[in-house]
Amino acid sequence: MKKILLAGVALLAIAGTVQARDLVVAQSSDLRSNNPGVNRDGNTDGVILHIVEGLVGYTNSGEVKPLLAQSFETSEDGLTYTFKLRDGVKFHNGKVLTAEDVVWNWTRYLKPETKWTCLNDFVEGGAAPVAGVKAIDASTVEIKLTKPSAVFLGLMSRPECGYTGILSPDSVTADGSFDKPIGTGPFMWDEWKKSEYIRLAKFNDYQSPDNDGKPDGMVGSKRPLVDGVKFMVIPDASTVKAGLESGVLDTAEISPDLIPEFQNSDKMQLIVARNNGKNLFYFQTRDKVLSNPGVRRAMAMALDLDQLVAAASNGTGEANGSMVSQDSVYFNETQKKRLPYDLEAAKKELDAAGYKGEPISIIANKRGNVPSYPAAIMAQAMMQQIGLNVQIEVLDYATQVDRRRSGNYQVISQSVAPRLDPALMYSFYVGNKDKNASLMWDNPKAVELMNAAYAEADQTKRQAIFDEFHELMLQEMPGIFLYDMVDVWGASKTLKGVPVWQSNTRLWEVSLEN
């Protein structure tokens, strides 16, 4: 029996040598589709990131820099964007990128039948309505907007939009249906075994945008350093751990409770990377009890935030009470301000608000990669100290989403995926609650500030807007922001580079050493 087994393993090993340089990474679910920005979720965006590139992309600090463009200019009225394309960029099918390709892509994205996730942002009524896209010459593209927008480039670069990736028109078949993504990224679409794995092959003709030799968000140096990457679909965290230990997997997101084990391992390494996502307590500001800002402020002051964050993040997170993330260019001294941890003051606020022990329910879920449940448990204990009658309701994620969407909740222990521009982050929480029940805060001043941040392009003026917004938030406490999300990954010691960025797998400039 043992001989048969060993023979089989040997056979597997021989079969494996053909793709020996593949970097193997786990992801918890399969691709939704391979059509960028159309049928998508977080894992899908992570795979697509390696295949396609947009005209521009985000840096680590949330700025937008040229990617397929060599440079771009904005007209004085803020309505015309002119993109000069990089020379000699090739698609995976060998064809050279031209301005006409960009026009073809934008035309396709803006057609309703493409079902682009971000269509609403770029049509009338959206944040950056596009009036027209045209090729000035073979390497120059002009995009006109109908109103100025500070977030036009930022919206284009979003993962949810498929990075507004520029595809070769050959990605679509003659009958107009989508075939496969033929992009310009460092890796090419190769094979998809549904529910098992997705393999991308190295694109030998890849050219990085201008860089200083280091990866920087979606831009910077983007060299593919392995022959291929294989995304294996593994839903179970224990199996992921076994895969890393056995060497079948080179890297994967791991459960935060494995941190000490990976820190002390001879064979494996721990990779901790902060991103712009948010962990927070999301308040229903129209709830009978929570409509009183005094109660909300008291809840915030009852939390020893540093202690809560340390426990909920297994020591990887750092408290941040702002909607602006710590790695943003807009994170300054004002954004660092938060309400003090002061039980006496909290009790006084609570008394002044006329709180009489009414129950307050925190909805939490037990998904392994978010701190929803541990954060809720800690907060419950801390809030009970000042006499708040806090209960916890554990729901599955789909039910939680439904409750938030319908506005049927008091508090949700929620995690929100990264958005690199603070204004885009605001839009998850702020706006008209009559039109969109899922929003958290409809304070008119806050809505006004958010809209101003969408329109204002000047960085100094935007900073002033974000600071005023934060001060207003401290007075009103529409939600308690806990800390910026942290990606906790494990990898074999042979892996060099950082395989994750903003919760997305990012495998360029990542190599395997023998």
Added chain:
Amino acid sequence: MIRFILNRVLMALPTIALVAITVFALIRFIPGDPAELMLGDMAQPAQIEALRTELGLDQSLPQQFLIWLGNVLHGDFGRSIVNGEAVLPLVLERFVVSAEVVVVAVFLASLIAVPAGVIAAWRQNSVTDLALVGTATVLLSIPTFWLGLLLMLFFGLKLGWLPVLGYVSIRDNPTAGLLYLILPVMTLVIHEAGVLIRMARASTLEVLRLDYITHARAKGLSESAVLWRHAFKNAFGPTWTMIGLILGNLLGGIAVIETVFTIPGLGRLMVESIFARDYPVIQACLLVVALSYVLVNLVVDLLYPLFDPRVVAE
């Protein structure tokens, strides 16, 4: 015989109809909306409504049910909400993957458990009996996910003999496929053998107490002749029924094993679809499971007369 089969199939129809209605209703009573989950955080209420309309979720439940039923009767199980794939080929493909694991596992478990159960009964109250019954009780008490992980850690990680994750279909590559099957099959065999040993022992014990066994012994037949020629044939009936039930049960119910060993089978598809509220896929999965349960038990009943001629398939 043909009439018997027809009768049985007809009798199964109400069961399947009931399953269809119950599944259809229950999954929709669970809170959560596929359109919300599909579109993610960014979606505006209008987009969600548009998708709900496109998926037909804005219609009343009875209307949705009648449309679905009409389509199913025409062989159209619809398309997955999550990825737009045709549901029937998807579900059947996954069913075959699960069946590969389950059929082999139940066959091997029976091969081990039935003789073990008979021997335990034959040596009732001896050390052998105690050891076998004790082992069986321990085996069936171990949760399969834990057992699976332990086997994976031991054979995959510590000894390095078997692959710890990934999947290769036997149909694509028989040698590699077999290697990937060993651990999940072993997990199921160990667990189900526990159940079957107890069943085989109990039914053999009952038969061994009967007069005709005493008579056979009095005739001076050897113990093995008494046991295998006379006792086993009669004792196997209940165990055979149990094997059928286990097989039917496992065909749709090894989601845990499939998750631990990354097998793209029906159980995992079902669990993932429930999380995503992918109604058409959940409905088709459960219908296929119900149908396979009925069919497996029909085959079991048809084969029953081979072991017990008193039972006639009429």
